[in-house]
Amino acid sequence: MRKQREAEVFRITGARQGLADDVRGRQRRYVISMLIRTLSVLLTVVLWNVQRPLAIVTLVVGALLPYVAVVIANAGRENAPSAPSSFIEPPVRPAIGPADTVPEPRHSRPDGPVADHS
Template sequence: MGKAKAVRITGARSSLTEDVRGRQRRYMISMAVRTVCVILAVVLWQESRIAAIIALVGGTVIPYFAVLFANAGREGAPTMPETFVGYQPPPALGPGGNAPAEES
């Protein structure tokens, strides 16, 4: 039998510490990619100018998006989960209607 998927039962956001840590991690990763782009631009300049220019453009544009995403703010509150997860049995009673009149 497979592992059951955990269901989040609260509408609370993640903690502020987790949010800041996640934004810092994304920023640091994007700056590492930028550093690689700049190094590639320097190394490839004599070999392939087109690849070096593409890497240089990447190293120039990435910081803009890194700052933009790092300062985007906290995520929205998650939506509440469905009440029933998985199989939902049909209702026990059908729709209401006129009951037949009893004869006396």
């Protein structure tokens, strides 16, 4: 009978995304933020003589968005909220029952044969 090794079993479902995918996602978020900033600056120019309060709001958004976009883009890799353990315990094999449940034959004992004195 071969002796089975207790191998470690690793779960990969909690793995983070690859570094290239992470960088691509950050770049995409930054570009979208800069597009929104460009639109807000253009709206500021268009609305300046038409509706000045709204133009001031778009100017503030256009001024603050680069800072927010850089902070969001450099926030780092995502954290798994509750990453599962990477180690799974091997299944427990049922043990053989206690030795006293098996009846011991009368004629053989560890200290020698039983003498019948009848």
